[in-house]
Amino acid sequence: MALAFFSFAFAMAIVVLVFGLSLLAWGNQGKNKNNLPPGPPPLPIIGNLHQLGPLPHQSLWHLSRVHGTVMIVHLGRVPTVIISSKEAAREVLMTHDLDTCSRPRLAGPGRLSYNYLDIAFAPYGDYWREMRKLCIMELMSTKKVDGFRFIREEEAEALLQRIGDSAVSGSAVNLSEELLRPSAGVVSRVAFGRSFRGIGSDKGNDLVDILHEAMAMLGSFPASDFFPYFGWVIDRFSGLHRRLEENFHVLDRFYEQIIEEHLQDRKEEQEEDDIVDFLLSKYKGQTESGDGIVFTRNHIKAILMDIFIAGVDTGSILLVWTMTELVKNPRVMKKLQDEIRSRIGNKRLVTEDDLGQLQYMKLVLKESMRLHPLAVLLLPRETMRHFKLFGYDIPAGTRIHVNVWGIGRDPNLWEDPEVFYPERFENSPIDYKGQHFELLTFGCGRRGCPGMYMGMTLVELVLANLMHGFDWRLPEGTMEGDVDMEEGAGISVYKKVPLLLVPVNPSCSADR
Numbered sequence: 344m345a346l347a348f349f350s351f352a353f354a355m356a357i358v359v360l361v362f363g364l365s366l367l368a369w370g371n372q373g374k375n376k377n378n379l380p381p382g383p384p385p386l387p388i389i390g391n392l393h394q395l396g397p398l399p400h401q402s403l404w405h406l407s408r409v410h411g412t413v414m415i416v417h418l419g420r421v422p423t424v425i426i427s428s429k430e431a432a433r434e435v436l437m438t439h440d441l442d443t444c445s446r447p448r449l450a451g452p453g454r455l456s457y458n459y460l461d462i463a464f465a466p467y468g469d470y471w472r473e474m475r476k477l478c479i480m481e482l483m484s485t486k487k488v489d490g491f492r493f494i495r496e497e498e499a500e501a502l503l504q505r506i507g508d509s510a511v512s513g514s515a516v517n518l519s520e521e522l523l524r525p526s527a528g529v530v531s532r533v534a535f536g537r538s539f540r541g542i543g544s545d546k547g548n549d550l551v552d553i554l555h556e557a558m559a560m561l562g563s564f565p566a567s568d569f570f571p572y573f574g575w576v577i578d579r580f581s582g583l584h585r586r587l588e589e590n591f592h593v594l595d596r597f598y599e600q601i602i603e604e605h606l607q608d609r610k611e612e613q614e615e616d617d618i619v620d621f622l623l624s625k626y627k628g629q630t631e632s633g634d635g636i637v638f639t640r641n642h643i644k645a646i647l648m649d650i651f652i653a654g655v656d657t658g659s660i661l662l663v664w665t666m667t668e669l670v671k672n673p674r675v676m677k678k679l680q681d682e683i684r685s686r687i688g689n690k691r692l693v694t695e696d697d698l699g700q701l702q703y704m705k706l707v708l709k710e711s712m713r714l715h716p717l718a719v720l721l722l723p724r725e726t727m728r729h730f731k732l733f734g735y736d737i738p739a740g741t742r743i744h745v746n747v748w749g750i751g752r753d754p755n756l757w758e759d760p761e762v763f764y765p766e767r768f769e770n771s772p773i774d775y776k777g778q779h780f781e782l783l784t785f786g787c788g789r790r791g792c793p794g795m796y797m798g799m800t801l802v803e804l805v806l807a808n809l810m811h812g813f814d815w816r817l818p819e820g821t822m823e824g825d826v827d828m829e830e831g832a833g834i835s836v837y838k839k840v841p842l843l844l845v846p847v848n849p850s851c852s853a854d855r
């Protein structure tokens with residue numbers, strides 16, 4: 344009894360102490376002499392967390408309409424600047440790129456990247472620079488990507504084959520699942536030298552779920568990110584910690600298997616031909632790389648995490664959103680099919696040589712990326728030094744998010760922003776390659792996406808073939824207006840309800 348009382352008293356003392364310290368720290372925040380950006384008034388301890396909602400990019404966009412396009416919110420104890428206009432995005436990502444190009448230390452990315460040993464979440468510095476250069480040279484350069492063209496075309500052909508079978512049987516295809524396969528196939532064959540095995544095969548663990556869970560964990564807002572001293576307790580109670588650990592272990596087993604298979608091949612003196620071989624050959628047996636970086640098995644696994652997660656899910660999410668918009672907008676789908684079919688004719692497969700002729704398809708993809716930019720808040724940046732932004736002080740160590748989703752729907756930039764209308768890009772120089780701050784699907788500057796060419800080449804090839812090879816219908820009894828547009832939260836925002844469509848061979852279609 345006495346023991347129980349002392350445990351209770353001890354727990355209460357800790358709660359009071361934490362509460363008191365938080366209030367004290369909160370009070371000190373207000374005494375800051377800096378001219379900080381405006382923002383919604385924060386509550387003690389939780390700051391503005393209560394205003395975020397399940398889809399933070401949407402809540403932050405609505406808040407920015409009231410408080411301004413350079414706005415500060417307090418996520419627990421962490422001041423975070425939200426950028427919601429193309430002008431402010433240009434300042435942060437271009438003018439102040441060097442001031443803002445580090446990454447904050449966050450629980451989800453930290454765990455899945457083996458303590459920031461990857462590229463995407465590594466803080467700015469020599470290690471990040473060397474790894475990024477290495478991955479571009481070995482995997483993502485135009486030359487490398489062009490060299491793997493036959494793999495993309497084989498994967499696209501296999502996809503058409505599978506969809507063709509469904510067209511014959513008249514059954515619906517789950518495109519959210521099916522469109523993952525070409526990117527999974529390309530990434531696994533190009534980067535890992537083999538088709539996927541060992542992931543998605545565990546009972547109850549399918550590849551889509553594992554990837555979406557990883558995206559959710561990378562984009563999650565765990566309490567430990569906002570309450571440094573006691574947040575981990577909340578994460579344990581909420582179950583977030585357990586989810587993160589489970590996801591980490593599924594992925595870890597997969598990377599281990601890839602590494603083991605490569606080590607085995609090396610023993611058997613098989614040819615070195617992919618990035619895993621390259622990482623193993625460069626570092627195996629050494630303790631330090633040329634730049635004095637101690638390289639371990641975890642370093643290799645962290646790089647595999649980036650390639651796997653960034654390389655597989657992104658392209659398929661973009662394709663799913665694009666197919667969703669097309670089926671909701673039959674006029675656009677018909678115009679796109681007419682373009683592709685008139686240019687390509689009766690060829691069985693659209694090849695990469697054909698893609699240059701498909702100008703309307705490029706407009707469709709830009710429009711899809713405007714409304715569904717995947718990494719809706721980009722990856723978080725952290726300022727390395729103090730700088731001024733439109734007269735406001737942005738102190739060193741501030742977290743920054745660029746709300747690309749909001750910029751894509753800004754009525755000051757786009758007429759009827761909610762309408763899917765690819766023609767808005769006709770005769771417009773706006774492109775997604777990082778020079779136009781209205782369309783930042785791949786970010787920009789030092790931390791911009793190095794896999795853009797690799798990702799988009801496959802996306803274009805697959806979309807062109809889907810449109811050339813088939814007409815698409817909604818399942819019986821579903822109308823265009825019924826198509827669910829709900830977003831699933833994560834570092835990349837995906838279509839929450841899987842997209843089911845029925846493929847029809849064009850020769851059987853009543854429209855033709």
Ligand code: HEM
Pocket residue numbers: 462463464475483649650651653654655657658661716717718721722723783784785786787789790791792793794795797798799802
């Ligand atoms: C349609 C496909 C893709 C989209 C929309 C996309 C989007 C993005 C975005 C928005 C960022 C963050 C940029 C920033 O914070 O400024 C990023 C970073 C990154 N992406 Fe991609 N990506 C795609 C494909 C790929 C592919 C295929 C790979 C490699 C296999 C890849 C590897 C990376 C890496 C390593 C980073 C981190 C860069 C750094 O922090 O230095 N991405 N991507």
